[in-house]
Amino acid sequence: MNFLTLSLKSAWHRKTPLLLAALSVAISFALLFGVDTVRKQAKDNFLNTVSQTDLIVGARTGPVNLLLYSVFHLGQPTNNMGYDTYRFLQKHPQTQWAIPLSLGDSHRGFRVIGTQGHFFDHYRHAQGQPLVFERGERFNDLYEVVIGAQVAAELNYQPGDRLLLSHGVAARAEASLPEHDDKPFRVSGILAPTGTPLDRTLQVSLRALEAIHLDWQSGRPSPLKLSPELARKLVPEPTEITAVMVGLTDKIQTFRLQRQINAYQPEPIMAILPGATLARFWQSLRHFEQAFMLLSWGVFVAALTGILISLLNNLHQRRHEIALLRAIGMHRRGILGLFWLDTLLIMLGGFILGIGLLQAGLWLLQPWLLSHYGLSIGFFLPDVGQLKMALMALGAALLISTLPGWLAARNNLKKGLQP
C-alpha cells in the first residue's frame, strides 16, 4: 500500500464530514458558475437582439428609451412619428431598406408589432441570422398574423388558427382589455425561435392595424360598426408609426445620416445606433453584474471557511493517525500532504457535484426563466473562464488548508510522538 492509497482509505473512513464539506463547496461552485453563465449568456442574448440594423429612428426621447420600446418592447413610446417621415427615410438615397414598426396592441399579454412584409427579409439577430419560418409563411392577407415561437408554444397555436387582437397593452397578462372582436386574424406562420424578444410578439401589417381601428374612436369602439370586408375596402394609409429600423447602403455614412435625421425639420425625431446603444445600456447594468459575482465569491469564501473549520476539527481527531504515520517514518511534510489531499478531494468532489447541481437546477428553472425573462440559459460544462475560477478557488483552498497542516506538523515537533 503506498501513501496515496493509504490517504485515500483514510479519507474514505472520514467520508461523512468530507462529503458535507464537499456539498457546501458544490453549492458555491453551482452559484459561482450559475451567476457567471447567466451573466455571459444574458449579455449575449441582449447584444444579439438586433444585428445589421444601422439606425433606429423614432420620436425624440432618450436613446435607451427608444431602444427599449422599439427592440425590447418594454415601456410605452412617449410619442409616435409621422408616416411621412418613414416615407422620407425610405426614399433617402443612402437607405437600403427601412422597416416601419407600430406598437400599441397586444394579444393575451404578447405585444403585436405592425410592420410590413419586408420585415421578414431584413430583420437580423445574433450574428446576422435571418428570420426563419418554422411553419407557414409571412402574412399576405390583411387579416393574417405571424406569431413568434414562444407565443405559439405557450398558447398552442397552429397555422390556420384564428385569434383576436386586444386594444392597448396590459400591465398584467390577465387584465381584460377591449378586444377587436369583430375582426379575427388567421395565423399564417410561426417563426422559429430566435432567443430575442421577437419570440414573444405577433406581427401584422400596418394596414391591418389601421383596419381594426377604423371604427374606433379615442380608444373605444364607436357605435358605428364596420364589417371586416367593408374595413378592407375603406382602410386608409397609416398616418403614424412608432419607430423605423434602417439599413444603409454605405455604413460609412451612418453618422452623417444620424446627424441629418436628428436635424430633420418637419418633426422632432432622432436616430440611434442600436449596437452602440445596447452596449452602453449593458455598461450601465455592470454593477448589478459585479454585485452578483461578488455575492457568489462571498458564498465561496464561506465554503472555504467551512473547509478550514472541518480540517481544524480533524486536527484533533487525526492526532493518533498522524502519530502512527510519523512513527512508521512519515516525514513531517507528509502531514501537510494529508491535509492537502483532503482539501483536494473536497474541492474535486464539490466541483463535480456543483456541476451536476447547476445542470439540474437550470433544467428545473429553464421554463420559468424563459417565460418570465425570455432568457434561455444553457450550461453543460464550465468554460475556460470558469475553469480558471475553479483553479483559483482550489489554490485558495490549498493555501488555507496549509494552516491546519502546518499547525499539525508544528504540534508534532513540539510534542513528540505521544498520541
Next chain:
Amino acid sequence: MSQAFELENLRFGWPGTKHDLLQIEHLALQTGKHLFIQGASGSGKSTLLNLLCGVLLPQSGQIRVLDQDLTQYASARRDRFRADHLGIIFQQFNLLPYLTPVQNCLLPLTFSAKRRKQCPSPEKTAIAYLQQLNLPNHLLQVPSKNLSIGQQQRVAIARALIGQPDLIIADEPTSALDAAHRDRFMQCLFEAAEEHHTSIVFVSHDLSLASEFDHQYVLPEPPGRKTEGSE
C-alpha cells in the same frame, strides 16, 4: 561489539522549561538485548523514547542508534532511519481503525524500501506473524476497530516486527491490558524478538515485568520537581 543504542552526556529540556528534564551520562544497550526502563510518571520516559526515535533532538550530547549518530542527521534522514530500522509500539491507538490487521501490519513497508526488500512476501508474513500471536483467523481481514484492546496490542507487535527492524521501542504497551492479556502480550513480544534477534527498549510502570529483561534502568526524578511536591 555493536550497540543497539548508546547515549552520551545527553541533556534534554522541553522548550520553555527552566530545568533539563533528562541528564544522562551514559546509557547503552547491546544488540539483541532487552532493556526495561522505569521511572515515576513525568520523569521523562516517553521523552527519552522520542529522542531514541529521532523525533526529538537533545540540547547537547550524542544519541547513537545502531552506531549512527542521530543528532548529526537532518530531520528527513532521521525519519528514513526510523522507517528502516525501528519498530514502535504505543500504549494504545497503535492501529489505523479503518485498515484490517493485515493491512496495519504492512504499514511500515509504506515508507521503507529497505523493509520491503527484507519482506519479500508481505501478506504471507503478516498473516504468519498474526497467527503466531494467536490472533483468531476470522479477525485478520476485518477493520481493526472491531478488535479488543488486547488483540490490537498484539497486532501492534506484528506491525513493529515486519521487515525485520533492528530495535523495538515500546512505550507502556501493556498498561491498557489486564493481567492475563499482559502476560500473553509479553510472551508474544519476547518470542518474536528472540526469533528475529531484535533488541527491545521497553518502558513501563509495572515493575513486575522488569525481571524478564536483561537490563534495567531507572530514570531519576527530574531536577526542580521535588519542590513542586510529589504526585
